[in-house]
Amino acid sequence: MTCSDFLKELADYLDDSMDAQTRAELEDHLQWCHNCYVVCNTTKMTIEIYRDSHLYELPDDLRTRLRTAIVSKCEGHKKQVSDPRGQSDAPTAK
C-alpha cells in the first residue's frame, strides 16, 4: 500500500466503515509511515475540533425572534389555504 492508496481510504477509515481486511492493511501502513500517521491523526483532530467548536450557535434572542416569525408566517399560510379569497377551485380544507 502506498501513501496515496492510504489517503484514498482515509475518510472511510476515520468513519470506521470498511472491511476488516482493508482496515488491517491501513493499520499496517500506519505502523511504519510517520507521515500518514500524522495526517490521519491531525485530520481526526480537525473533525473533532469543528464538531465541538459550537461555531455558529444560534443566540437565544434571535432564536425566539425567528421562531415567532416562522409561526406567524405559517399561520398566514394556513389562513390563506383554508380561506382562499377570490378563487375557490382548490378547496383543500374540509
Add this chain to the structure above:
Amino acid sequence: MGTIQPKVEAASDEITLVHAAKAGDISAFEELVKRYDRNVFRIAQHITQNREDAEDVVQDAFLKAYQNLANFQEQSKFYTWLVRIAVNEALMRLRRRRPERMVSLDEDIKTEEDSMPREVADWSPNPEQLYNQGELKEILGKTIQGLPPSFRTVFVLRDVEGLSTEETADALDLSIPGVKSRLLRARLQLRERLNKYFKNRTGGDGKP
C-alpha cells in the same frame, strides 16, 4: 458531552408531530422548529457565510417545509427532508450574492496536489487550547470559509451535524462516492489550512 447532533431516538414521537402538523396543528410544527432550528441555522451559516442570509434561510426553510408537508413522504426522516430544503435555500442565497462565481454542488475539483498533503507536521496535543474561545471560532470560521461551497456543505452535514453518508447523499442529490470524495477533500483541505495555527512549536525537528 456537548453533543450538537440531533437526537436519533426521537424518531417515534416525531412522526406524531409531523402528522399533527400535516393536519394543521401549528403548535406541533413549532415543536419541530424548536427541535431543529439550531441545526438549520448552523448549516445555513456554514454554507452562506453570511449571518443575514442564514437568518432568512431558517425562516424560509421552515415555512417551505410547512407549506409542503403534504408532499413529505415519510420514507426519509423529517430532519433529512428539512435539511434538503434548507441546503437548497442556502445555495440559492449564495448564488444571489456571488453571481460572478459558479456555485454548484457538482463542484468537485480534483487535483493531485489537492489531496496529497503539502505539509505534514504534528499538532500540539490539545490544539484547541492554544487559543481562547473567540480566537478559535474566528480561526475555524475563516478556515472553512475558504473551502468551495460544495465541500463545506458536505463537511457540515457529515462531520458537524452527524448525518450518515447515505443521508447526506440523499439531502444533496449526490451519489455516495460523490459525497465521499468531497468529504475527503474537505477534511484534508481544512487540516492543511489549520496546520499553521495548530502545529507543534516545541519540537521543531518533528520529534516529540
